[in-house]
Amino acid sequence: MSELLKHPGESGDGIPTPEEKAAAHSRRSFLFKMSVLLNAAVGAVMAVPLAGYLLGPTMKKSTSAGGWITLGAVEDFPVGETRLVDFASPAARLGDGETSKVACWVRRVTAQQFQVFAINCAHLGCPVRWFAQSKLFMCPCHGGAYYEDGSRASGPPERGLFEYQYKVDGNSLAIHAGGMPTLATQASCSEKAKPLIQIQSASSETGTEAS
Amino acid sequence: MADLKKRAVESGMKAYGWLEHRLGLIKPMMDAAAHPTPSNNASWMYVFGSAATVLLILQVVTGILLALVYSPSASEAWSSLNFLNHNVALGWYLRALHGWGSDFMIAIVILHMIQVFLFGAYKFPRELTWIVGVLLLLLTLGMAFTGQVMRFDQDAYWGLGIGASICSRVPIIGAPLVHLVLGGPIIGAATLSRFFTLHVFVIPGILLAGVGVHVFMVLRHGVSDWPMPGRIVSKATYEQEYHELAHTTGIPFVPDAAWKDAVFAAAILFSVMACAFFFGPFGPSGQPDPTIIQTAPKPDFAFLWIYAVLAFLPPSIETPVMLVAPVIGIAFLLLLPIFSSEGERNWSRRPVAVLMVSVIAVSLGIFTHLGTYTPWSPIMQAWTADAVPIKYLHDRTPLERQGAMVLQNKQCRNCHSLAGAGGQRGPALDAVASHMTEDQIFRQVLQGGGNMPAYGNALNPSETKALVAFLETLRGNDLAPAIDASRSLASTAEPHKTAAPAQPAQPHSVTP
Numbered sequence: 001m002s003e004l005l006k007h008p009g010e011s012g013d014g015i016p017t018p019e020e021k022a023a024a025h026s027r028r029s030f031l032f033k034m035s036v037l038l039n040a041a042v043g044a045v046m047a048v049p050l051a052g053y054l055l056g057p058t059m060k061k062s063t064s065a066g067g068w069i070t071l072g073a074v075e076d077f078p079v080g081e082t083r084l085v086d087f088a089s090p091a092a093r094l095g096d097g098e099t100s101k102v103a104c105w106v107r108r109v110t111a112q113q114f115q116v117f118a119i120n121c122a123h124l125g126c127p128v129r130w131f132a133q134s135k136l137f138m139c140p141c142h143g144g145a146y147y148e149d150g151s152r153a154s155g156p157p158e159r160g161l162f163e164y165q166y167k168v169d170g171n172s173l174a175i176h177a178g179g180m181p182t183l184a185t186q187a188s189c190s191e192k193a194k195p196l197i198q199i200q201s202a203s204s205e206t207g208t209e210a211s
Numbered sequence: 212m213a214d215l216k217k218r219a220v221e222s223g224m225k226a227y228g229w230l231e232h233r234l235g236l237i238k239p240m241m242d243a244a245a246h247p248t249p250s251n252n253a254s255w256m257y258v259f260g261s262a263a264t265v266l267l268i269l270q271v272v273t274g275i276l277l278a279l280v281y282s283p284s285a286s287e288a289w290s291s292l293n294f295l296n297h298n299v300a301l302g303w304y305l306r307a308l309h310g311w312g313s314d315f316m317i318a319i320v321i322l323h324m325i326q327v328f329l330f331g332a333y334k335f336p337r338e339l340t341w342i343v344g345v346l347l348l349l350l351t352l353g354m355a356f357t358g359q360v361m362r363f364d365q366d367a368y369w370g371l372g373i374g375a376s377i378c379s380r381v382p383i384i385g386a387p388l389v390h391l392v393l394g395g396p397i398i399g400a401a402t403l404s405r406f407f408t409l410h411v412f413v414i415p416g417i418l419l420a421g422v423g424v425h426v427f428m429v430l431r432h433g434v435s436d437w438p439m440p441g442r443i444v445s446k447a448t449y450e451q452e453y454h455e456l457a458h459t460t461g462i463p464f465v466p467d468a469a470w471k472d473a474v475f476a477a478a479i480l481f482s483v484m485a486c487a488f489f490f491g492p493f494g495p496s497g498q499p500d501p502t503i504i505q506t507a508p509k510p511d512f513a514f515l516w517i518y519a520v521l522a523f524l525p526p527s528i529e530t531p532v533m534l535v536a537p538v539i540g541i542a543f544l545l546l547l548p549i550f551s552s553e554g555e556r557n558w559s560r561r562p563v564a565v566l567m568v569s570v571i572a573v574s575l576g577i578f579t580h581l582g583t584y585t586p587w588s589p590i591m592q593a594w595t596a597d598a599v600p601i602k603y604l605h606d607r608t609p610l611e612r613q614g615a616m617v618l619q620n621k622q623c624r625n626c627h628s629l630a631g632a633g634g635q636r637g638p639a640l641d642a643v644a645s646h647m648t649e650d651q652i653f654r655q656v657l658q659g660g661g662n663m664p665a666y667g668n669a670l671n672p673s674e675t676k677a678l679v680a681f682l683e684t685l686r687g688n689d690l691a692p693a694i695d696a697s698r699s700l701a702s703t704a705e706p707h708k709t710a711a712p713a714q715p716a717q718p719h720s721v722t723p
Contacts, residue, residue: 055387057390057391057393058390066396089397091396092399093399093400095285095286096397096399096400097284097286097287098285098498099285099368099398099499100397100399101500102501102502103501103502103504119504120372120376123521124372125372125373127369127501129505129591131625133594133622133669134623134664134669138589138625139588140506140507140508140591141369141518142522142587143522143588143626145664147664147668154664156526156529157526158529158530178396179389179390179396179397180372180393182375184380184385185386185389185396
């Protein structure tokens with residue numbers, strides 16, 4: 001310890017090391033430590049808005065960008081049929097181009113009762129296709145299949161199709177559309193208190209296997 | 212004349228001296244290039260790392276050139292790629308070089324990794340070199356995935372949807388994570404912009420810095436010597452032994468060993484050029500319009516195996532496997548040299564290592580192969596495109612022929628094949644009646660199960676009757692029809708009522 005406190009030139013073997021020099025200049029060392037602290041503080045103040053900017057998309061509620069969209073006149077949808085309808089996403093922003101378009105499957109169950117499904121498969125989001133003859137939605141990616149009411153029929157999805165809220169306003173059918181539906185995000189705001197993930201046990205599926 | 216030459220050389224040396232006195236980098240770099248290396252590693256097995264670096268440089272150069280024309284905007288990206296392909300002179304070739312360069316880079320990086328693993332080169336003192344290398348592999352795959360998004364077509368759009376759907380399965384932070392990845396509630400302009408930023412600024416920056424660290428450590432510890440069976444790596448003695456090999460009997464890396472690296476890198480670059488020239492660029496496929504649902508999205512080659520694995524996982528364990536398996540896999544790769552830093556290096560003395568590489572390679576190969584033809588996906592147009600083979604309609608009753616029409620019309624062929632045509636989601640139906648009884652077929656059609664939807668709501672009784680009548684005729688090459696073993700018991704009680712099998716070769720039950 002005493003060696004470190006020697007003044008320059010005092011040590012027997014000549015020039016002191018940088019550490020020894022610095023130890024001798026305690027005021028400068030202190031100022032350097034203070035400058036590091038100062039930069040840490042400035043950096044923290046700088047980082048908060050940058051992180052806020054970066055995480056901006058996660059802050060908003062997923063459904064806040066949504067809104068009611070009119071899909072068309074009620075008589076465009078014959079009872080008992082399921083039809084593909086396109087609309088412009090209310091969540092679209094500048095420069096989205098074609099990606100702002102959304103498609104959904106509209107099923108008219110009775111005169112007043114509808115079901116509007118997102119085209120995104122509940123497994124990994126690929127677009128499902130409707131087959132009126134076998135009354136099934138089939139997914140091209142991993143072979144998920146759904147019945148006409150959107151419930152899971154077979155394949156890897158762990159739940160039925162995502163549904164939009166709808167309302168019949170006079171003569172027109174409107175849905176509430178927001179973000180892309182996934183297992184964590186709703187297609188519509190304030191959907192019924194239906195859990196997003198409804199895992200069906202593997203045993204119940206294999207239990208019905210033939211033979 | 213000689214005087215002139217002497218003066219020219221002198222002035223050249225003077226200019227070099229002026230530059231190097233100020234720069235101070237040329238001499239150290241030349242020394243590093245000529246560093247001594249054990250003579251036994253001047254081998255064709257040691258050329259993959261340098262080739263990967265050369266491919267990285269190719270990717271940087273072609274990427275910059277593509278960025279001159281490419282428009283990273285969701286509304287214009289797809290058109291700008293078509294513009295590059297068709298309207299910009301040699302634009303197609305640049306896109307092809309970049310695309311093929313990417314495939315080659317992944318392949319070479321993986322070969323490099325396998326070689327280092329099998330040669331035990333990750334052991335002391337090169338553990339950190341391996342760990343940085345694993346991160347470089349992940350960054351390379353990150354470049355491949357973000358690059359696939361740059362080709363902003365249908366596959367890119369739905370690939371992003373798959374990525375977002377995987378993120379949505381993360382507990383608690385699923386929704387914010389989806390929005391962070393997409394940059395908003397939908398796939399759109401913000402999504403492409405952030406993937407462009409990752410692909411062009413963030414990942415390449417880290418990748419280049421990582422390669423710098425990786426190469427620095429290679430120079431610091433030297434290129435690993437050829438693993439001789441029985442020569443054990445020990446922390447106490449290895450560095451001394453290596454120094455001996457490199458300095459006493461070693462050779463300078465440049466030129467004695469480096470010429471093989473250079474020749475291999477040239478061959479790889481030539482292969483990339485040949486593939487680019489003859490096979491052309493990748494896509495873009497259809498425009499990124501999510502209302503065009505007549506599409507079967509598929510990821511690029513490097514990710515096909517993941518796509519295949521996701522088709523086979525049962526729903527109840529899919530999310531845990533999806534989220535936990537990659538963490539375990541990456542942690543294993545990162546921690547490997549920490550837990551196995553000493554000992555035998557030669558592959559002939561490390562059977563577990565060889566077995567692991569073989570099993571992983573075969574698994575990835577099989578899943579990738581399955582991913583190329585997706586047997587789990589329904590073939591959406593099979594019900595109208597693939598006719599019922601004529602041989603299955605010969606000498607059939609009207610009811611049975613009606614059943615064949617039901618089979619087509621109800622899209623059964625989308626998942627079931629006849630005579631090899633049709634989907635492979637479900638079993639082929641050519642011999643269905645030889646392993647399922649009539650009752651079992653009725654039950655299976657109406658109630659589904661075993662990954663088949665129930666058709667009870669989609670078929671009326673007469674359609675069902677006709678369909679099963681047709682299916683009952685499908686017995687392969689005249690196999691015996693399946694029988695219900697319990698029927699024989701029933702037949703002893705009321706023999707006159709039993710529906711005896713047509714021509715049972717032997718009365719054994721075919722149903723399991």
